[in-house]
Amino acid sequence: MNTKTTIAIAIAALGIGGFGGWLAGRQDHAAPAAAADKPVLYWYDPMKPDVHFDKPGKSPFMDMELVPRYADEAGDASSGVRIDPALVQNTGVRLAKVEHGELAGGLAVAGSVVFNDRDVAVVSARTGGIVERAYPLAVGDVIKAGSPLADVRVPEWLAAQNEYLALRGDAQLAAAAKSRLVQLGMSPEAVAQLERSGRAQPVVTIVAPRGGMIAELGVRQGMTVSAGQALARINGLSSVWIEADVPEAQAAMLRIGAPVSASFAAWPNAPVAGKVTALVPELKADTRTVRVRIDVPNREGRLRPGLYAQVALAGEAKPALLVPGDAVIATGKRFVVIVADGKGGFSPAEVRVGREAGGKTEIVEGLSEGQQVVASGQFMIDSEASLRGVLARMASAPAGAVDGNAATGKDAKAAPLEGVGVVKAIADGEVTLAHEPIAALKWPAMTMPFTLMSPSVARGIAVGDRVLFTLMMHGGDAMIETMSKVDGGGR
Secondary structure: OOHHHHHHHHHHHHHHHHHHHHHHHHHHOHHHHHHHHOOEEEEEEOOEEEEEEOOOOEOOOOOOEOEEEEHHHOOOOOOOEEOOHHHHHHOOOEEEEOEEEEEOOOEEEEEEEEEOOOOEEEEEOOOOEEEEEEOOOOOOOEEOOOOEEEEEEOHHHHHHHHHHHHOOOOHHHHHHHHHHHHHOOOOHHHHHHHHHHOOOOOEEEEEOOOOEEEEEEOOOOOOEEOOOOEEEEEEOOOEEEEEEEEEHHHHHHOOOOOEEEEEEOOEEEEEEEEEEEEEOOOOEOOOOEEEEEEEEEOOOOOOOOOOEEEEEEOOOOEEEEEEEHHHOEEEOOEEEEEEEOOOOEEEEEEEEEEEEEOOEEEEEEOOOOOOEEEEEOHHHHHHHHHHHHHHHHHHHOOOOOOOOOOOOHHHHOOOOEEEEEEEEEEEOOEEEEEEOOEHHHOEOOEEEEEEEOOHHHHOOOOOOOEEEEEEEEEOOEEEEEEEEEOOOOOO
């Protein structure tokens, strides 16, 4: 082969190689170029897709690059995902319509039976004397009205009664003597008995003015009592109270006179009707509850203080915008529902909720009648949305920035994950870290706050320290489990 031929072959080879490189470059950049040709509607953070930005840059929420939303994606849910309707049906996602209806303001709480403090009798000595007999009674005994408690001898009565009997022939003097007997403490019944018998009765029998349980008993045989001294305290049992604690968030539905139904474990099929008679003005600070007093009749005397009761407070049915209770997702301080557009599109909507009853939840703000929401199977929507967010970050990251073979976020939840970062702030059980990429979660390097599993995790750690940390995923939130200093601090 001569020199000219060799040169020609070399030139041809260079030409083919250059063309191949140019073609490969065209192929490698075909997707970005095609994407660049599309008009961008807005940029967003896949972790908060409902917030839109008018230019690219770092997300203010997660310190990661914003992802563009192109015009040909306008048919997709702007803050959600689009899923094949057949897949939705096969995975058991159930939809429900937002509709107007009446929501009963009922409330079920636990309570306990106590004495009715408005049905109490205190038995006291009307005059001084000596207890000749104390009847065999004890605290806790249940007695009837008129039951004898003690016989008390009153020496002062003997002379006064004899004087009255001697003066009965003189109406004016007899009236004065009778008045004196009443002033000495004799009851009208005792005076009438004296008139009928015509004999002095220096011993008086003290009886219970009402039936009930003896709560206090302070009389013993042989003791001396003085006028006004309390001898016994009797709690009536014809009616009792049920005291129940209602959460402050539901206190607005309480009202005096509201009907109540109470059931007891001993008589599950015999509920007792009552009504609210008092709302204790003071809120219990430790439980954030309002105490309600309910008056219930106790005709058979079977309701005893200390019994537990299940209390159902009836409320007024009011019209409301309703969704199934399972459709509402509580995320910390927010409440979210997944809205379906009927064409396979799903997007989250933040709502303000009201009352709950009968498996329904009142929507105060955030939805309108006729919309469809996901009532069950939200996990599938959430999984799809998480996957779309990961793919969006992969598409916007430089080649090689994300390890395609790394475990997904869902797989990573099964065990603690390690990361390295620099502490930017520590406050109120939370630490802000500027961490390096975490491949297991497909997270790029970013600055973000984390909740500490315990405040002691940050013990000995200061702002500026470079730390090795382990985190666990709890309900979609990353929480720092351990944290220790490593060499090469970031100060």
